[in-house]
Amino acid sequence: MTTICVDAMGGDEEPRVVLEGIGKALEADGDLSVLVVGDEDVVVPFAASHERVRALVSTEVIGMDEHPADAVRAKRDSSIVRGCASVRAGEADGFFSAGSTGAIFAAATLHIGRVKGIKRPSIASSLPGMTGRETVLTDMGANADARPDMLVQFAQMGRAYARVALGVAEPTVALLSNGSEDTKGSEAVLAAHKALAEAGPDWFRGNCEGTDVLAGRYDVIVTDGFTGNVALKSLEGTAKFILSEVKRSVASSGRSKLGAFLLKPALKAVAASLSGDEKGGAVLLGVKAPVLIGHGATSADAVMNGTLACARAVRAGLVDNVARLVQQGQ
Numbered sequence: 001m002t003t004i005c006v007d008a009m010g011g012d013e014e015p016r017v018v019l020e021g022i023g024k025a026l027e028a029d030g031d032l033s034v035l036v037v038g039d040e041d042v043v044v045p046f047a048a049s050h051e052r053v054r055a056l057v058s059t060e061v062i063g064m065d066e067h068p069a070d071a072v073r074a075k076r077d078s079s080i081v082r083g084c085a086s087v088r089a090g091e092a093d094g095f096f097s098a099g100s101t102g103a104i105f106a107a108a109t110l111h112i113g114r115v116k117g118i119k120r121p122s123i124a125s126s127l128p129g130m131t132g133r134e135t136v137l138t139d140m141g142a143n144a145d146a147r148p149d150m151l152v153q154f155a156q157m158g159r160a161y162a163r164v165a166l167g168v169a170e171p172t173v174a175l176l177s178n179g180s181e182d183t184k185g186s187e188a189v190l191a192a193h194k195a196l197a198e199a200g201p202d203w204f205r206g207n208c209e210g211t212d213v214l215a216g217r218y219d220v221i222v223t224d225g226f227t228g229n230v231a232l233k234s235l236e237g238t239a240k241f242i243l244s245e246v247k248r249s250v251a252s253s254g255r256s257k258l259g260a261f262l263l264k265p266a267l268k269a270v271a272a273s274l275s276g277d278e279k280g281g282a283v284l285l286g287v288k289a290p291v292l293i294g295h296g297a298t299s300a301d302a303v304m305n306g307t308l309a310c311a312r313a314v315r316a317g318l319v320d321n322v323a324r325l326v327q328q329g330q
Contacts, residue, residue: 001032004314009038010079012098036055037079056091061078084112098303105284123138123283124157126161126166129216130214141226157325159220161321165313168219175221176207179209285322
């Protein structure tokens with residue numbers, strides 16, 4: 001049975017939303033057990049009422065506005081720190097939280113540990129593409145600055161994730177830049193291009209542009225965490241703007257309202273594909289166990305999907321795939 005530790009205190013919503021999501025995950029996966037970490041009055045009653053749930057009591061919570069590294073060091077009995085420590089201790093096989101991304105990154109790196117040879121873990125997620133082909137984007141915010149050798153490892157880890165999560169046998173990689181030509185980009189991008197071309201002549205396809213992120217042309221797009229996070233937030237903001245404009249236009253006439261009613265299922269599907277709720281969040285690549293990071297404003301369905309995705313990553317051997325590709329230089 002696969003055991004996932006779930007942070008009941010993470011996210012902007014009340015713990016009951018997380019607990020509801022755990023319940024849904026248990027119903028969907030009969031080979032799943034959950035170690036739920038959080039306040040005693042939250043996790044103990046829940047565990048007592050569910051057969052495949054154990055409680056891990058913590059007394060502190062790391063807030064979204066706290067400095068991640070400082071909070072992880074100061075709040076050793078927080079749900080995030082205790083959750084990551086439980087994985088290292090072998091009490092759980094993976095960890096899911098919708099709490100502070102920075103705190104999860106710091107706690108996982110410190111308490112779960114990095115895969116041997118990994119310089120820095122990266123955050124990745126798969127995004128929908130216009131061709132129906134999904135693309136893994138990494139790094140999405142863990143490393144604002146990244147050397148060329150780090151970007152090579154991000155690409156290798158992204159390829160491992162594409163194999164496990166998307167079923168792509170030989171994933172291709174592109175480097176996010178301000179133009180597709182090999183000569184485009186900052187000095188850092190040019191140096192990264194050279195390193196990637198040398199490391200992956202069989203799978204590196206050169207530069208790509210921001211318009212390629214949702215085009216479905218590549219299996220993996222690699223960049224530094226600063227650029228990746230800006231790109232991701234720009235996509236989220238654009239999606240919200242388009243949906244807002246559609247709603248505003250709908251209110252203008254009866255004909256528009258009828259058209260919107262007919263399009264509503266399709267619009268909801270598009271919104272869901274961009275929200276990340278269907279996948280449960282982003283994955284932290286490069287640590288010794290699967291760690292899934294949910295969106296702060298998470299829903300019960302997102303918690304369910306994140307918990308199930310974490311269990312799938314354990315069973316698919318994501319960590320072993322990452323270690324093998326990095327060690328083989330692929």
